[in-house]
Amino acid sequence: MKVEGNYQRDGAVCVRGAFSPDEIELARTAIDANLASLSPLAQRASPESDGAFIEDFCSRQRIPELEQFIRSTPAPEIAAGLMESNVARLYHDHVLVREPGTSQRTPWHQDLPYYNVEGHQNVSMWIPVDPVQRNSTLELIAGSHLGPWYMPRTFLDEQAKWFEEGSLAELPDLAADPETYPVIGWALEPGDAVCFNMLTLHAAGGTGDRTRRVLSIRFLGDDMVHAPRSWVTSPPFPGLEKELPAGAPMDHPLFPVLWERS
Numbered sequence: 001m002k003v004e005g006n007y008q009r010d011g012a013v014c015v016r017g018a019f020s021p022d023e024i025e026l027a028r029t030a031i032d033a034n035l036a037s038l039s040p041l042a043q044r045a046s047p048e049s050d051g052a053f054i055e056d057f058c059s060r061q062r063i064p065e066l067e068q069f070i071r072s073t074p075a076p077e078i079a080a081g082l083m084e085s086n087v088a089r090l091y092h093d094h095v096l097v098r099e100p101g102t103s104q105r106t107p108w109h110q111d112l113p114y115y116n117v118e119g120h121q122n123v124s125m126w127i128p129v130d131p132v133q134r135n136s137t138l139e140l141i142a143g144s145h146l147g148p149w150y151m152p153r154t155f156l157d158e159q160a161k162w163f164e165e166g167s168l169a170e171l172p173d174l175a176a177d178p179e180t181y182p183v184i185g186w187a188l189e190p191g192d193a194v195c196f197n198m199l200t201l202h203a204a205g206g207t208g209d210r211t212r213r214v215l216s217i218r219f220l221g222d223d224m225v226h227a228p229r230s231w232v233t234s235p236p237f238p239g240l241e242k243e244l245p246a247g248a249p250m251d252h253p254l255f256p257v258l259w260e261r262s
Contacts, residue, residue: 001074004186007082011145012196014186015078019127023073024190027215028129030065034095035213037062041235052099053106057235060093066215075193075217076259079123082195085221088259089250091117092235094216103206106155108171110144111218112198113152113162116233116240117250121221122198128214132188136205136212138196139185141174145197162231174201219258220250 005013019027034056042056060067069075070090080088111124126138151168153160174181181201186194196202198218226248228241237254244252 001078005184007195007197008084010140010142010184011200012140012142012184012194012202013082014188015193015195017191018075018078018193019073019191021191023069024127024129026065026069026073027127028190028213030063030069031095031097031129031213031215033063033065034059035097052097053102053104054095054097054099056095058092059095060090066093069215070217071258075125075127076219078193078195079125079217079219080221080259080261082123083121083219083221085121085223086261087222087257088123089220089224089255089257091115091122091218091220091224091250091255094218094235096212096214096216098207098212100207100209100211105206106204108141108174108201108203109152109155110150110199110201113149113168114234115198116227116229116237117198117220117224118227119221119224120197121223123195123219123221124198125217125219126194126196126214127216128188128192128212129190130211130213131190132212133210134185134187136207136210137185137188138194138202138204139183140194140196141201142182142184144181144201145199147199149199150201162229171201220255224250226250 002016003013007013038056039059076088148169150171152162226244228246
């Protein structure tokens with residue numbers, strides 16, 4: 001296992017050889033099972049005229065292989081080390097599958113504004129089970145995890161469905177100033193993982209003639225707290241605000257502690 005990059009500085013690293021071939025096969029089985037039986041949270045993130053880009057969320061409790069991967073692999077310990085946290089708590093799982101011929105690019109965005117949590121100690125772990133070329137991999141803006149928050153918008157029609165217009169900064173022209181907004185990214189083989197902060201700006205290209213299946217697992221560290229929203233978050237956790245007040249640690253059965261420093 002080898003870490004390329006500096007998580008605290010850049011908000012993103014590549015962990016080479018994070019998972020064994022058997023563990024990747026388990027993730028592949030979990031993804032295929034999820035794709036064969038989508039949950040009500042599943043959505044298509046590409047236009048009908050393009051190849052299919054399918055996402056699904058929070059399926060671990062109905063897909064045994066997904067639950068097994070989350071609990072039995074080094075993922076939680078890796079996350080805790082990167083977060084410099086005493087615990088690694090599961091936030092949610094996210095399956096992303098791009099079929100061959102999908103040209104739709106995932107636009108630049110941060111994940112945290114779509115969520116119902118706040119804090120700095122967190123990790124999104126992006127785990128492909130297919131080889132990923134550099135031109136279709138996850139790209140990230142180094143250092144953007146330090147802020148500010150940018151206005152979250154819907155991917156296909158750029159609507160501000162969450163925060164009110166003008167309440168957050170608009171995304172700058174990243175390409176116009178590459179020194180201020182340096183892009184990092186890696187070609188990946190099965191077993192590698194890209195780990196990034198939920199506030200790090202990121203985007204991804206289309207897949208061309210390849211399939212790209214990815215399991216993404218989100219982890220919460222010591223300082224992450226509940227941030228109830230007046231809108232439906234992605235993914236939603238209906239009724240959670242009745243059980244966890246604003247600012248409370250995410251101590252709830254939905255978010256089990258998977259690793260703890262002894």
